[in-house]
Amino acid sequence: METETSFSQIAPPVFDGQNYHLWAVKMETYLEALDLWEAVEEDYEIPPLPNNPTIAQIKTHKEKKTRKAKAKSTLFAAISTNVFTKVLTLRSAKEVWDYLKEEYEGNDRIRGMQVLNLIREFELQRMKESETIKEYQDRLYEIANKVRLLGTKFPDSRIVEKFL
Incomplete structure (x- = not known):
């Protein structure tokens, strides 16, 4: 029996529209710990698989696709319902992060x-x-x-x- 709690079981910090700067620091660290920050920061394109892909290509493609989906899902889980309604139509984790930064950090x-x-x-x-x-x-x-x-x-x- 494992006595340690895995990090993924720790809930992300929730943003309710207040104290954006503190939440952003906590959230960036949380995403880094889950190895998802790259998907938020870079918003890389996932090229389609070539004809007759190798197992390694399939694995890499799936990992990149999954990482982007997990990053977006984690961000959605880390915002309150009021904030979520503002970002639910955005397509990628980077778009969500950039919107929140622009909206709540201020100019x-x-x-x-x-x-x-x-x-x-x-x-x-x-x-x-x-x-x-x-x-x-x-x-x-x-x-x-x-x-x-x-x-x-x-x-x-x-x-x-x-x-x-």
Whole structure:
């Protein structure tokens, strides 16, 4: 009897329309662990089998086709019903991924505004009397990591300065 749970039995992180950046990082890692990220990232074409294909050609063709289907299925399983209705007509995992990225990540202007709001929130943080040092530190790192997820550099030295 096997005591370890296989990775494929672990449910993917579900995206409900909130916190896209966090979900995208988790989902990319999940797809990489299942060896499906390539099908999402590249959206390669599967050439038809030649006449009289070899067993190796048949096997490779089937693996590529299955990998694309699994990637799309995994993405569908990882989004809520509200989000699913927006992507159900898309043909490939790459199209689904690109749509979600465009729809929920926002353009440069929106990301810039989000960064400014997060930096303002960071600057306004104060340690509460009932709060431990660890809780305050965690709160500061949470904001800093959100800024980093949006593609803006946020040095640890700035967190240390705020902390002290």
